[in-house]
Amino acid sequence: ERTQEIEDLRAKIEASGMPEEAHKEAIRELDRLAKMPPAAAEYTVARTYLDWLIAMPWKTETVDNVDIAGARGVLDEDHVGLDRIKERILEYLAVKKIRPEGKDPILCFVGPPGVGKTSLGKSVARALGRKFHRLSLGGMRDEAEIRGHRRTYIGALPGQIVQGLRRAGTKNPVLMLDEIDKLGMDFRGDPASALLEVLDSEQNSAFRDHYLDVPFDLSRVLFITTANILDPVPPPLRDRMEVIHLAGYTEEEKIGIAQQHLVPKQAREHGLVAGTDVTFTDEALRVLCRGYTREAGLRNLEREIATICRKLARRRGEGDLEPVAVTPDLVSSFLGAPRWEYEExxxxxxxxxxxxxxxxxxxxxxxxxxxxxxxxxxxxxxxxxxxxxxxxxxxxxxxxxxxxxxxxxxxxxxxxxxxxxxxxxxxxxxxxxxxxxxxxxxxxxxxxxxxxxxxxxxxxxxxxxxxxxxxxxxxxxxxxxxxxxxxxxxxxxxxxxxxxxxxxxxxxxxxxxxxxxxxxxxxxxxxxxxxxxxxxxxxxxxxx
Missing domain, CATH: 3.30.230.10 (Ribosomal Protein S5; domain 2)
Structure with missing residues (x-):
């Protein structure tokens, strides 16, 4: 039985498609494991390490969808506006179509809260036909979160980059590093410095996690980072990223997004049918934008729409099943006096x-x-x-x-x-x-x-x-x-x-x-x- 287990591991190592250095390390560790009694403390450590090596997507990758018109349709369907970012993604796709083996860019979306930076990353993955994994960097203070812990420590694990690749199951996912401007730093190291190698297209083809201790090619990963402001990001890290700024939405864009996305979403979440049970007039949404929210993004606007939907759901719960058209007067009766009134x-x-x-x-x-x-x-x-x-x-x-x-x-x-x-x-x-x-x-x-x-x-x-x-x-x-x-x-x-x-x-x-x-x-x-x-x-x- 023990011999069978070792042979199964050997077969998985051969089938995993590891590069030569990783393959040598895996075979060396497997030979150590074969000589080790299962009761030994090192046995579990060696077995876990081999499981991680085998599970890594050394050669598994998705085929990019290089249909530029189709990708444009996906991006436009998910987001209104944001033309500069859409153009950059379509340019990347066009280059990928001509030269499939080229390196992937490292993008940084910078903009105020609520303008759709994170959701745009998901949309990019959907347009490309790639797997998507999001990693939140907010408050991260330990360099080992990026590079992993060395195997000498009890309970050691790879860093979040390697874990994300394993979860995605491919070597070329869209990996979103969210809130890169919120990285911390203390006596355990500086995660921003650890990211210098990860986000450098000239170095990350041989990224070495402390736990795996073998090189892994990150050049096929499309890294997208997000930030609200660039000031806290160290200059060497900022220099490695292509920064794309997202400004706020115009009032017309907010109204269009609300009618297309926010109202149907909030109506559905509150048991209503948008267009049948409840409709919002453009004037009502304009009043919400001007008098009840003051933001570049859309989060507070969505909260106010949710508040109105809750009050309408209560009406229906009390037996009033009439369809409702939300007007400016109804907004005022539901939400009270406007929070902001622009002075003449x-x-x-x-x-x-x-x-x-x-x-x-x-x-x-x-x-x-x-x-x-x-x-x-x-x-x-x-x-x-x-x-x-x-x-x-x-x-x-x-x-x-x-x-x-x-x-x-x-x-x-x-x-x-x-x-x-x-x-x-x-x-x-x-x-x-x-x-x-x-x-x-x-x-x-x-x-x-x-x-x-x-x-x-x-x-x-x-x-x-x-x-x-x-x-x-x-x-x-x-x-x-x-x-x-x-x-x-x-x-x-x-x-x-x-x-x-x-x-x-x-x-x-x-x-x-x-x-x-x-x-x-x-x-x-x-x-x-x-x-x-x-x-x-x-x-x-x-x-x-």
């Missing part, structure tokens, strides 16, 4: 000293009111609203520019000698930082000191320099979505962000607003005010 921009900017800026946040774009006021005093600048160092320096740079051009702006040259200025950014409980509010600070200060209000339908973003230049900033798509959401009609942008506007912002969003591309603060002032305070005596370049 014109109302906030009627007073001189207030300007509207655009900000990027990890959960999408938002608008930012910059308020400035002046009181009797001398040479004191007060900044409030939990501003970070970079934002404080932006205010100081803007004030210095205004002081140095006071005569051109029609401001008393000695205003700084007799005034204290206070700049405040409301929502004081929320920390704020970054250089992109520089032009808004300058506009608010000019508005305050000249007594002219900024136009109420204008929002702006851009960094300022001491020489009055407007420098490019990031997060353009998220900022434009925020501007559109609150009814901004005119947006002032740095001229060097024109490419971001054309490439990243959907035509429907661009067509709904007027964009002014500027290089200098005088150009900003000419758009931001009904009548510019800047006196065109000389060109800016000749003044500087």
């Amino acid at each position: 921009l014109r109302q906030r900017t009627r007073e001189p000293g207030v300007a509207v800026g655009l900000a990027w946040t990890p959960v999408g774009g938002d608008i930012l009111f910059i308020e400035a006021t002046r009181m009797k005093g001398g040479k004191t600048l007060t900044l409030t609203g939990q501003l970070g160092d970079v934002m404080k320096e932006s205010v100081q740079a803007a004030l210095s520019w205004v002081r140095s051009h006071a005569d051109r702006l029609g401001i008393a040259p000695d205003f700084w000698e007799t005034s204290d200025i206070h700049v405040h950014v409301p929502a004081g409980a929320i920390p704020k930082d970054g250089p992109s509010a520089g032009v808004t600070m300058a506009a608010a200060l000019v508005s305050l000191l000249t007594g002219r209000p900024v136009r109420g339908d204008v929002a702006m973003t851009g960094e300022v320099s001491l020489s009055g230049r407007v420098l490019p900033v990031g997060g353009i798509k998220e900022k434009m979505l925020a501007a559109r959401r609150v009814g901004v009609k005119t947006v002032i942008l740095p001229r060097r962000n024109e490419k971001n506007l054309l490439e990243d912002v959907q035509p429907a969003v661009r067509d709904s607003m007027t964009f002014h591309l500027v290089d200098s603060i005088p150009e900003v002032l000419s758009v931001a005010f009904e009548e510019t305070p800047w006196r065109p005596i000389l060109r800016l370049e000749s003044v500087i």
Whole structure:
């Protein structure tokens, strides 16, 4: 019986298709096992190790579906929008069709929560016809979770990469490493450093797990990582990945996704039939998007839809079987008063000293009111609203520019000698930082000191320099979505962000607003005010 067991293991080793080094190690371990009494402590360790070697998919792989039109259909069916990622996957498929033996890319989807990064990984696997395995890296602190434990330890196991391959059962699955920006680090090692080899296409063809201690080819694995922000990811690891940014959804995209996916899903989960028992009007979904959720993704929108479905299910449980069309009035009666009501921009900017800026946040774009006021005093600048160092320096740079051009702006040259200025950014409980509010600070200060209000339908973003230049900033798509959401009609942008506007912002969003591309603060002032305070005596370049 013992001999039969050894021969069965030998046959499985031969049939597994291991490379030469792994085969030698397996035979060596099998010969040790054959000489070992079953009662020995090492017997179970050696047997478990052989089981792991045999179970690994050394030569098992799925055949990629290289039907590009079919893959496009799958991606479009599962997700609305996200065109850049879809294009990248289809490009990969086209290359695979021409050169099947090529290496797989290592992608990193970066975007706010709830925009569909994880579900997109599943969709990619379905489009390719590959197995899918997801590995959550959030809170992982032990390097052995990636590389495995050495067999000298009791209860040693391979790392999560090898375990994932075994569960997938193929050597070329789609392996999703979720939340790579949430990796931890402590005395047990740094998992991010262990991932440097895994996510390097030049090295991972011979990945050596500590437990298996034989090389395994990971070059056929399609690695997809996800992150909300890239800042916590170490630069060497970031450099190994092809980063694709996902911005938030437009309001129209959210309504389309809700009608196509979220409403049927929540109706089904609450025992209702979408389209028969319950229908949501587009107006009701628009009210949900604007008044009850403020997010780049869809999770809170889905929760609010689920709340309405629960209340309708209760109605049916109490005997009211009439079909229901959910309207804005019904939304208000079920959910109460809206959590967010966007203030009228014109109302906030009627007073001189207030300007509207655009900000990027990890959960999408938002608008930012910059308020400035002046009181009797001398040479004191007060900044409030939990501003970070970079934002404080932006205010100081803007004030210095205004002081140095006071005569051109029609401001008393000695205003700084007799005034204290206070700049405040409301929502004081929320920390704020970054250089992109520089032009808004300058506009608010000019508005305050000249007594002219900024136009109420204008929002702006851009960094300022001491020489009055407007420098490019990031997060353009998220900022434009925020501007559109609150009814901004005119947006002032740095001229060097024109490419971001054309490439990243959907035509429907661009067509709904007027964009002014500027290089200098005088150009900003000419758009931001009904009548510019800047006196065109000389060109800016000749003044500087």
